[in-house]
Amino acid sequence: MRLAGGLTMSVRATQPGTGITKGTKPMRIVILGAFAALYFLLMASTFNSLGQVLPMIVADLHFTWAQAGMGFTVLGIACGAASMLPAAVIRRHGVAVTLLIGMVQLIAGFAALAWMQGVWMYLLATLLLGLGFCFCGSIAAVDAIGNAFDRKRSTAIGLYFTAGNLGAVAGPITFFAIHSATGSWRLYWLACAAGALVLGLFAAAVCGRYERRVGVVHGPADEAPPPPEGWTARAALASWQFWIVVLAYTACLLINTTVHSFAYQHMLEHRVAPGVATGFISAAAFVAAVAAALAGFAGQRVDARALTVVALVGSAFSSLALILPLGTAALGFFAVTFGIGIGVSTVGTALLLRGWFGGRAALELYSVMTVVSTSAAIGPSIGGHLHDTMGSFVPNFAGQALIGLVVALVVGLARRPVPRAAAGDAVLA
Numbered sequence: 001m002r003l004a005g006g007l008t009m010s011v012r013a014t015q016p017g018t019g020i021t022k023g024t025k026p027m028r029i030v031i032l033g034a035f036a037a038l039y040f041l042l043m044a045s046t047f048n049s050l051g052q053v054l055p056m057i058v059a060d061l062h063f064t065w066a067q068a069g070m071g072f073t074v075l076g077i078a079c080g081a082a083s084m085l086p087a088a089v090i091r092r093h094g095v096a097v098t099l100l101i102g103m104v105q106l107i108a109g110f111a112a113l114a115w116m117q118g119v120w121m122y123l124l125a126t127l128l129l130g131l132g133f134c135f136c137g138s139i140a141a142v143d144a145i146g147n148a149f150d151r152k153r154s155t156a157i158g159l160y161f162t163a164g165n166l167g168a169v170a171g172p173i174t175f176f177a178i179h180s181a182t183g184s185w186r187l188y189w190l191a192c193a194a195g196a197l198v199l200g201l202f203a204a205a206v207c208g209r210y211e212r213r214v215g216v217v218h219g220p221a222d223e224a225p226p227p228p229e230g231w232t233a234r235a236a237l238a239s240w241q242f243w244i245v246v247l248a249y250t251a252c253l254l255i256n257t258t259v260h261s262f263a264y265q266h267m268l269e270h271r272v273a274p275g276v277a278t279g280f281i282s283a284a285a286f287v288a289a290v291a292a293a294l295a296g297f298a299g300q301r302v303d304a305r306a307l308t309v310v311a312l313v314g315s316a317f318s319s320l321a322l323i324l325p326l327g328t329a330a331l332g333f334f335a336v337t338f339g340i341g342i343g344v345s346t347v348g349t350a351l352l353l354r355g356w357f358g359g360r361a362a363l364e365l366y367s368v369m370t371v372v373s374t375s376a377a378i379g380p381s382i383g384g385h386l387h388d389t390m391g392s393f394v395p396n397f398a399g400q401a402l403i404g405l406v407v408a409l410v411v412g413l414a415r416r417p418v419p420r421a422a423a424g425d426a427v428l429a
Helices: 025-045 047-061 065-081 084-093 095-115 119-136 138-148 153-182 186-214 233-237 240-269 274-298 304-323 328-357 362-390 394-413
Strands: 011-015 216-218
Touching (some): 025 047, 025 095, 025 119, 025 138, 025 186, 047 065, 047 119, 047 186, 047 274, 065 119, 065 240, 065 362, 084 095, 084 362, 095 119, 095 138, 119 138, 119 186, 138 186, 153 186, 153 328, 240 274, 240 328, 240 362, 240 394, 274 328, 304 328, 362 394
16 A cells, blocks of 8 residues: 555555454544654654754763764664664554654653763763654654555645644744753753653554554565555666665755754854744744645645755755855745755655655665665764864855755756666666
């Protein structure tokens, strides 16, 4: 059975004598709400908040910016490199167990951040948060939501990702409010741990009840329904167009992760008030939420390659905006372009992957893309090192802007691949 974005369900809901069932409408809405709330927390409390807290951590614990950036690198690597684990646990034990494992990882990670005193505890905390994000994030959610919804599956998954982008808006604002009221950045992480406990238990309970009620069957991939038509994984991996999609996704993720790491500190270094900096970063996240929703609707009519180019150009321009004198106009331009880059990138690349290679091996191809894109996690470490040696984040922002524009040009010139079995020796459409 197909899912939005080209993913293939690893579970199916069956009911003896009646075939496949999706459960009642209220149950489906509760499933969506539970996962949306959990993703809201994940996006609010990990990548988007950590960049806000880093200046305080660096000042209080005397980290270098290279060490601070390494935490973002570990967080990103854990999210990407572990992306095959949730699927394996889902097939063997179900979504509810997967969520409980992720919840424990999140609570441990937030607690470690709250009580850390040195670099190694910081890196352990970010590792745990990356694993928790992977187990409680989109892999489990897309599987469960896709299993619960049928005709409105795309809409449901779109609402899920929109909730995450809204969490990215709320995270920096929530931290700013807690820090302003208490003067402590550690209390914020304890609040996140409490949120992970409540929402993780709720989502796991809802999924467990749903799986028992509708009779969801988990098993090896060969027990799943026949896959839709499309490329085999081996054929797609042998095509250069697949690696262009991977390159585009990785470039967007590189800029996204690095800007989240250092934009706040960069603004402070250029005399932008903390409240103003927080406001524009949150505004970018709000633009991302709107852009993701619009990209989902536009994907029905607009070429996914064009959406991917828009995401790359928007991401590159957001980095260039940070090089400009940071007045209101430059900050507004940053918020709009960065939001467009974030919001459109995941939708555009997922649609491009699905449109070019079909759904036959979509789960495998998406997993490979996620694992390879983990290389983007090196960006914050490089950016922190450049700041320590050159005293500025500007060289890093300039370099990643150039990368984004070059990759956008490559994607724009690429052509849709054609299977050799369908077109003889033809490679390009």
